[in-house]
Amino acid sequence: MIIENICVATDGSDVAVRAAQMAVLLAHDGGGRIVAVSVAQPQFSLAPAAASTREVEAAIELALKAARAHVDTVARIAKAGGVACETLIKLASSPGPEIVRTAEDYRCDLIFMGYHGPSALDRSYAGSVAQQVLACSAIPVLVLRDPRETTKPEFSDISA
Template sequence: MTDTPFSTRRRQAMFKTILVPTDGSHLSDKAINTAIEFAKFSSGRIIALSVAEPYPFSPMAESTMATDPGTYEENMLALAKLNVQKVADAARNAGVPCEMLTAQAFNPDEEIISAAEKYHCDAIFMASHGRSGLSRLFLGSKTQRVLAHSTIPVLVLR
C-alpha cells in the first residue's frame, strides 16, 4: 500500500512526541500500548516517565517509623526505573524511539506537566484509575490535575 498525499499529510500533522507517565499498573499498560501504536503510525517518539513519591514523613509519627526513609526512597526510585524500562522495551519491540525519565516528587502531576514542557511533547497519554465519590474527593486525581493544568492534549485511558 502506498501513501496518498492525504495520508502523508496526515502523518506529518500527528503528535510527534508523546509523554507516557506510568506507575506500572495494568491500567498504565493500556496507555503505553496506545501511545506506542500511535507513535509508530505517526513516526513519533515516546517519552516515558515514572515519578517516585518520597517517603511520607510525618513528624508526629517519627517514633513509629517502620521503614527507613532512605531505603524506602531507593526502592521507589528502583521501581520507577523498572516502570520506564517496561515502556522502553515495548517501544523498542515496536521500532519506536523512547527516552526514559524518572523523577521523585510529592506531586507527580506537577512532574508530568514539567516533563511535557521540557521535552516539547505534543500530547500526554495516561491512565485514569477511575475513582469516584469519596475516594476521588479524598485522594484527589493526578489525572484530573494534569487535565486541569496541561496546555497540550491529554488522552486519558481507562
C-alpha cells in the same frame, strides 16, 4: 496537528501499560517518539520528620526502583513497536505537575496516561493524578480509562 513526541506517564498499573501500548501504536504510525516518565512517590510508615534518615533513604530508594521498573516496561513496549523511547524518573510528592513539566520540557505534543480511579488518599486530598494533569496542562491529554471501572450509560427510549 502532527504528533511527534508523546509523553507517556506510567505508574506501572495494568491500565498504564495498556496506555503505553496504544501510545506506541500512535507514535509508530506518526513516526514519533515516546518520552516515558514515572514519578516516584516514597511511602513512609511514619511522618517523614519522625522517620530516621535510614528509613527515609530506604523509602526513596524503593520508590525510585519501582519507577525505574515502570519506565523500563514502557521502553520495552516501545522497542518492540519500533519506536524510540527516552525514559525519565522524577521524585515528587505530587506527580501531576511533574508529568506536565516533563512534557513541556521535552516539547511533547500529547500526554498519554491511564486512569484507574483515585486512591482513598487521592479522594480525600488532591484528586487523581489524571485530574491534576488535565487541570494544569496546556498540552493535549489522552486518558485511557480502566474498562473495569466504567459504568454503562443508561439510555431511555425517547420515542416512548
